Amino acid sequence: MALFVTCLVDLFRPSVGFAAVKLLEEAGCTVEVPPLQVCCGQPAYNSGDRATTRAIAAQVVEAFDGYDAVVAPSGSCAGMLTHHYPSLFEDDPAMQARAKNLADRSHELTSFLVDVLGMTKVAARYDGVATYHDSCSGLRELGVKQQPRRLLASVEGLELREMTSPEVCCGFGGTFCVKYPEISNAMVGEKSADIAAAGADTLLAGDLGCLMNMAGKLQREGRAVRVRHVAEVLAGLGDEAPIGEPGGSRR
Amino acid sequence: MSEAGSQADRAAILGSIRRALRRGPLSGAARQAVDARLADPPRGPAVGRAALAEPEKVALFCQWAEFNNATVARVAAADVPGEIVGYLARNNLPAAAAMAPSPALEALDWASQRMLTLRHGRGEGADQVSITGAFAGIAETGTLVMASGPEHPVTLNLLPDTHIVVLREGDIVGGYEEVWQRLRARYGKDAMPRTVNTITGPSRTGDIEQTIELGAHGPRRMHIVVVGG
Amino acid sequence: MQSTARSFKDNVDTALADPNLQDSLSKLKVGFSERRRQAAERLPEFEALRDRARDIKNHALANLDFYLEEFERKVTALGGHVHWAPTADDARRIIADLCRSIGARTVAKSKSMVAEEIGLNEHLEALGIAPIETDLGEYIIQLRHEPPSHIIAPAVHLTKDQVADTFLEHHSKLGFTRRLTERNDLVAEARAVLRQKFLDADVGLTGANFLVAETGSSMLVTNEGNADLSNTLPRMHIVLASIEKVIPTLEDAAVLLRVLARSATGQESSAYTTLNTGPKRPGDLDGPEQYHVVILDNGRSSVLGTEMQDMLRCIRCGACMNHCPVYGAIGGHAYGWVYPGPIGAVLTPQLLGVEEAANLPNASTFCGRCESVCPVRIPLPGLMRHWREREFERHLTPKAIRQGLALWGFMARRPRLYRRMTALANRLLALLGRAEGRYRTLPLAGGWTRFRDFPAPPAGGTFHAQWRRRKP
Ligand code: SF4
Numbered sequence: 001m002a003l004f005v006t007c008l009v010d011l012f013r014p015s016v017g018f019a020a021v022k023l024l025e026e027a028g029c030t031v032e033v034p035p036l037q038v039c040c041g042q043p044a045y046n047s048g049d050r051a052t053t054r055a056i057a058a059q060v061v062e063a064f065d066g067y068d069a070v071v072a073p074s075g076s077c078a079g080m081l082t083h084h085y086p087s088l089f090e091d092d093p094a095m096q097a098r099a100k101n102l103a104d105r106s107h108e109l110t111s112f113l114v115d116v117l118g119m120t121k122v123a124a125r126y127d128g129v130a131t132y133h134d135s136c137s138g139l140r141e142l143g144v145k146q147q148p149r150r151l152l153a154s155v156e157g158l159e160l161r162e163m164t165s166p167e168v169c170c171g172f173g174g175t176f177c178v179k180y181p182e183i184s185n186a187m188v189g190e191k192s193a194d195i196a197a198a199g200a201d202t203l204l205a206g207d208l209g210c211l212m213n214m215a216g217k218l219q220r221e222g223r224a225v226r227v228r229h230v231a232e233v234l235a236g237l238g239d240e241a242p243i244g245e246p247g248g249s250r251r
Numbered sequence: 252m253s254e255a256g257s258q259a260d261r262a263a264i265l266g267s268i269r270r271a272l273r274r275g276p277l278s279g280a281a282r283q284a285v286d287a288r289l290a291d292p293p294r295g296p297a298v299g300r301a302a303l304a305e306p307e308k309v310a311l312f313c314q315w316a317e318f319n320n321a322t323v324a325r326v327a328a329a330d331v332p333g334e335i336v337g338y339l340a341r342n343n344l345p346a347a348a349a350m351a352p353s354p355a356l357e358a359l360d361w362a363s364q365r366m367l368t369l370r371h372g373r374g375e376g377a378d379q380v381s382i383t384g385a386f387a388g389i390a391e392t393g394t395l396v397m398a399s400g401p402e403h404p405v406t407l408n409l410l411p412d413t414h415i416v417v418l419r420e421g422d423i424v425g426g427y428e429e430v431w432q433r434l435r436a437r438y439g440k441d442a443m444p445r446t447v448n449t450i451t452g453p454s455r456t457g458d459i460e461q462t463i464e465l466g467a468h469g470p471r472r473m474h475i476v477v478v479g480g
Numbered sequence: 481m482q483s484t485a486r487s488f489k490d491n492v493d494t495a496l497a498d499p500n501l502q503d504s505l506s507k508l509k510v511g512f513s514e515r516r517r518q519a520a521e522r523l524p525e526f527e528a529l530r531d532r533a534r535d536i537k538n539h540a541l542a543n544l545d546f547y548l549e550e551f552e553r554k555v556t557a558l559g560g561h562v563h564w565a566p567t568a569d570d571a572r573r574i575i576a577d578l579c580r581s582i583g584a585r586t587v588a589k590s591k592s593m594v595a596e597e598i599g600l601n602e603h604l605e606a607l608g609i610a611p612i613e614t615d616l617g618e619y620i621i622q623l624r625h626e627p628p629s630h631i632i633a634p635a636v637h638l639t640k641d642q643v644a645d646t647f648l649e650h651h652s653k654l655g656f657t658r659r660l661t662e663r664n665d666l667v668a669e670a671r672a673v674l675r676q677k678f679l680d681a682d683v684g685l686t687g688a689n690f691l692v693a694e695t696g697s698s699m700l701v702t703n704e705g706n707a708d709l710s711n712t713l714p715r716m717h718i719v720l721a722s723i724e725k726v727i728p729t730l731e732d733a734a735v736l737l738r739v740l741a742r743s744a745t746g747q748e749s750s751a752y753t754t755l756n757t758g759p760k761r762p763g764d765l766d767g768p769e770q771y772h773v774v775i776l777d778n779g780r781s782s783v784l785g786t787e788m789q790d791m792l793r794c795i796r797c798g799a800c801m802n803h804c805p806v807y808g809a810i811g812g813h814a815y816g817w818v819y820p821g822p823i824g825a826v827l828t829p830q831l832l833g834v835e836e837a838a839n840l841p842n843a844s845t846f847c848g849r850c851e852s853v854c855p856v857r858i859p860l861p862g863l864m865r866h867w868r869e870r871e872f873e874r875h876l877t878p879k880a881i882r883q884g885l886a887l888w889g890f891m892a893r894r895p896r897l898y899r900r901m902t903a904l905a906n907r908l909l910a911l912l913g914r915a916e917g918r919y920r921t922l923p924l925a926g927g928w929t930r931f932r933d934f935p936a937p938p939a940g941g942t943f944h945a946q947w948r949r950r951k952p
Contacts, residue, residue: 013937014938017947038892038898043885044885044889046846047877047881048868048869048872049872049885050869056892059895136846137846140847140851140852173847174845178925178928179927181931187806188932215918216934220932241938244934263777271785277543285543285547289728295738298525373766399766400763405766409709431731443755445757445758445759447697447757448752449752454751454752458615458704461507461512462663467667467704468614468678
């Protein structure tokens with residue numbers, strides 16, 4: 001099977017990719033990272049640039065040809081592959097068939113672990129009280145809700161405390177957060193208050209974009225919340241420096 | 252507005268719709284399909300709670316009516332006037348009401364209630380209390396169905412502060428679809444009374460700070476007297 | 481009504497700085513969505529009903545001409561009149577002519593978004609005919625000369641105290657001289673003032689939630705009862721409805737009603753659902769002598785058969801805005817015209833032109849909450865994306881974004897070049913951000929760092945660089 005690293009993880013948080021590899025390998029998968037992968041194309045897609053999106057999508061289809069499963073540590077990138085790629089090629093049946101085929105093989109990480117591999121627990125320890133933010137695409141396009149919680153429940157030392165509105169968007173939205181910074185700020189400000197009110201010391205989610213947005217806000221407000229990708233905690237990599245905190249990688 | 256102008260406007264809209272849909276007026280099989288759909292309207296997904304049997308149906312109606320801020324009393328026919336006078340007294344309301352000129356209501360034993368002053372006719376702006384019947388009650392949501400006509404002026408449903416409705420148990424149906432059936436049976440397939448008011452509880456508004464206040468424009472109290480037997 | 485959609489960004493700044501608005505929005509965000517959730521849970525068939533509601537509207541749209549003609553035939557047979565208005569201008573003219581034909585001086589109006597769309601009030605006022613809004617929320621904003629900020633709760637942006645001040649200002653000349661502090665007193669005072677206006681009005685003008693082709697009935701859903709007074713007391717009842725409101729049968733109405741109130745306010749049913757069919761009948765003791773239905777197109781027919789057609793399914797329940805985090809942050813006025821929130825972001829570019837409303841479909845994170853609650857399953861984010869595509873095609877997308885995209889797209893299609901550039905960027909960002917772990921300012925990312933820190937990557941290289949080292 002193939003890991004779709006995603007461009008944000010590649011550039012800003014490689015440990016998420018390694019956490020995903022570790023979880024998948026421990027579950028018995030042989031993980032490959034196709035070298036020609038770049039980005040799923042959402043920045044162009046959500047800006048209305050269909051031609052560029054199609055070019056990138058075709059490249060992704062090519063890069064992941066032949067793998068029995070394609071897994072991404074991101075609901076939004078996995079959702080792009082499963083829910084949007086086929087509609088990009090309505091005028092090109094051959095390409096559309098390949099895009100549909102990729103869509104059928106693509107999964108978000110925690111849903112792959114739980115729904116496909118049948119994983120019910122992980123062997124990891126994390127000392128802390130965590131709250132979990134449901135990133136929008138994973139939740140609403142892919143139905144990722146119970147899967148990460150189920151696995152987190154098996155992490156020793158971790159207590160999960162829900163915030164009031166875990167399903168409300170954090171205001172990231174890709175280019176939205178820089179195109180409409182004031183609105184985005186109002187949204188992430190509200191999210192940050194909700195996180196703080198939950199009384200957790202750790203914020204977890206399954207999408208790095210949302211995590212960087214929330215981490216940046218929590219830190220600007222001086223709130224002492226450690227922000228991590230859920231895969232890191234599940235893989236036992238919970239002692240990496242949290243997102244936006246100093247400290248190198250252990251590797 | 253000239254007749255020719257309005258005909259042109261009509262043709263413009265219908266033509267624009269047909270151009271967008273890339274076809275002319277419906278014909279052949281397509282036309283037959285929509286005609287058939289109108290003649291025998293298909294129902295939507297069955298709603299479980301609209302399909303209860305007799306005693307549960309009445310109970311469900313009462314339950315939802317109360318959920319929607321109406322009050323309900325279940326009495327025998329002979330006790331309807333007494334119940335109404337009692338309700339007015341319990342709520343410190345005047346013993347006077349405008350009543351719908353319906354034979355069914357007038358057949359009740361009002362003479363036994365000497366204290367009560369009744370006026371028969373439509374509702375007026377200053378009316379405090381009205382008494383009407385109802386065409387049906389819908390158990391699914393505790394909703395009353397009022398069909399307008401000489402025996403049931405619409406104004407009685409709307410103008411008074413307190414609306415008292417006398418509803419026969421036998422007129423309580425499960426869901427909306429049964430009301431449509433009864434309306435068709437009574438008025439004809441394509442006909443309707445001028446107004447069918449379906450009313451669920453008293454008038455209300457949430458327009459100030461999203462907090463529900465009763466009695467916005469219509470009645471602030473609705474009392475339903477369900478008549479058994 | 482004059483659009484300010486072009487100055488969306490300024491509107492946003494104003495909205496975010498308005499404490500009364502923010503106070504009201506904080507209530508809206510939890511209230512509506514929680515009530516809708518509970519109502520949906522109480523009805524096990526809710527999701528199946530949503531599917532059916534979508535199918536019914538699709539069927540009606542695919543046969544729109546037929547059902548409109550059928551509706552007209554039934555209305556006419558019962559002594560009513562149907563008027564066809566291709567444009568907003570036509571609708572205004574038809575309604576004004578109807579009012580003048582009976583020498584009307586006042587029109588009791590019940591909330592109609594289509595009337596807002598065509599700017600009916602201004603037009604009638606200019607002709608010396610007084611429109612009186614009778615929905616409490618609409619009445620409040622009419623007194624304040626404000627546009628509605630929500631399609632089912634037009635005064636949702638105001639606090640009780642603001643309403644109290646407005647009433648004192650406008651009602652004291654009618655003898656109501658005490659400033660009220662309780663909501664129920666405010667409601668009672670409005671009721672008393674408006675009751676007389678109802679009794680005096682010559683024309684009642686309402687919208688319609690649905691037009692039922694089978695019976696020629698217009699169907700109206702309200703909670704206050706104002707629409708029913710509007711269609712019962714005056715001599716003439718005018719219904720103003722747009723073409724896509726027509727549905728085939730009463731059975732279809734039952735399905736739509738079951739999802740409408742639950743989606744809108746979380747009620748099992750709205751207080752009043754009324755079917756009006758023609759004018760007063762022989763023997764009736766009340767009701768209007770004349771019944772007119774004005775059917776407005778205003779550009780809607782051209783949406784049929786396009787990728788945008790789904791927007792015509794909308795039943796104006798307001799759930800999409802109640803659940804939209806962007807609406808929740810900025811309220812309805814920022815959208816600049818009649819229809820706010822996600823449905824506004826797809827409808828306004830259609831009705832006013834995408835140049836005017838270019839910002840609206842872009843101001844969304846595509847979080848998808850609107851689509852997840854829409855009773856007729858309109859793919860609102862997908863429609864907003866279609867608008868973005870049209871903007872991109874017409875070069876309406878801001879230049880900086882186009883250029884950034886072009887550069888990024890160029891690299892993303894060349895994986896080897898991309899790898900080298902990201903390795904470089906990663907090393908730079910890691911090195912410079914090492915001490916703090918994050919940036920408080922970052923060139924080219926001012927939109928981000930104005931409000932939040934930017935996390936720096938840890939040292940060690942990109943994932944792909946590290947992966948190559950791990951697996952030779
Ligand atoms: S788009 Fe859907 S949710 Fe929004 S108002 Fe219309 S019907 Fe309601």
